[in-house]
């Protein structure tokens with residue numbers, strides 16, 4: 033098998049992978065592999081922005097308190113403090129790299145938006161295309177950097193460990209040649225993003241199949257808090273639209289939620305109404321839909337003019353128009369959809385996992401900053417701060433880890449995937465995601481989770497068999513990861529016999545102090 037060597041292997045090309053790579057390239061060569069084209073990532077679709085304390089009307093203490101309150105007792109204060117306090121320095125670096133953010137009329141101060149759960153306006157944004165702006169500028173900088181190589185169409189399959197258990201590289205499927213290759217590295221950094229695709233309805237793009245969590249778990253890494261899947265309250269509801277987020281920032285600018293009869297309902301659920309944290313708003317919408325039997329609710333921002341909306345929310349405005357909704361004239365049909373994984377590969381604030389040689393940053397990881405419910409726009413912030421810290425850590429330890437000269441591991445899956453009928457994978461792909469949506473959604477019960485466990489297990493058994501028999505294709509690898517991550521979410525959910533933040537169990541409607549700790553899962557060998 034062909035082996036390629038690099039100093040640092042970064043898997044994924046969202047904000048975490050790119051920002052980290054730019055920093056690491058100051059002292060090391062970096063290879064980024066990414067499974068589609070480079071911009072394809074959750075970052076590209078982030079609308080709202082980055083929460084950070086930028087002026088005297090706000091304070092670090094307030095931002096910390098809001099984050100801790102939203103996290104329902106599971107946030108790690110040290111992680112929250114570090115991310116919040118180091119945020120402004122990282123935003124300044126983005127600006128230096130050419131990232132544009134919305135500014136006031138004078139052009140000197142940043143214009144700050146408001147989102148649910150925040151007690152101050154502190155969202156730095158670029159209209160509703162903040163993620164796109166960051167992704168594109170970071171990619172420009174990466175492409176200009178001679179110490180960074182970026183390879184598209186390369187799907188990471190599984191980590192390579194040496195006999196001592198140290199992670200030394202990764203098997204990569206080269207989508208151009210159809211071959212599996214080994215890349216060895218002194219350090220492997222997972223920056224693979226989220227796992228929204230384990231659900232039928234999600235705001236995430238196709239790439240979000242939980243690959244990093246699955247690879248890390250199979251290699252023996254600890255994964256934490258996977259029951260805390262955040263459902264974004266407002267995704268566009270339309271039969272022809274797979275995933276169009278309607279930013280929370282609309283509610284920050286005064287949009288109200290109405291049921292199908294046009295009545296406002298959030299006052300019945302929380303005094304903060306539309307600006308309550310996401311777990312509360314998503315659950316309220318879910319209950320409202322179940323009560324009325326409607327397939328969606330409505331988000332009404334008709335109080336704002338067309339001119340204002342097309343300037344502040346150009347992406348949402350234009351995309352809704354494409355489907356016949358002029359948001360200045362009529363309310364937007366919306367439903368909650370899977371959006372963000374608060375749990376992930378357990379790391380410290382330098383991105384270190386429990387496996388030597390393996391680091392993780394961004395949505396794939398869990399620092400415990402978000403606890404049981406992430407506060408809106410805290411995730412890009414966390415990705416920037418931890419990526420910076422991870423690069424600083426490796427700078428101090430660069431070169432300590434020797435290179436692996438040969439890979440003694442035979443790649444297990446062989447065969448020709450083209451001989452497998454497409455319908456077999458397609459069927460299980462849809463089935464797994466529907467099971468997760470129906471049984472492991474916003475409101476859960478022991479009964480539903482038990483059924484999900486059985487059914488997901490069957491899919492896992494089938495896919496593992498097919499994988500060994502037919503070998504690697506993109507669909508096969510992604511479905512294998514979807515099935516595994518789904519099973520880990522189900523196991524985590526079953527083990528938490530209480531309701532807390534994003535995990536709501538009808539059998540245990542109250543929060544139980546006995547569960548004020550992380551859910552950690554690790555492969556038992």
Ligand code: SIN
Pocket residue numbers: 078079080081277278279280281372407408409410411
């Ligand atoms: C949004 O714009 O509503 C998404 C922001 C986030 O998830 O942090």
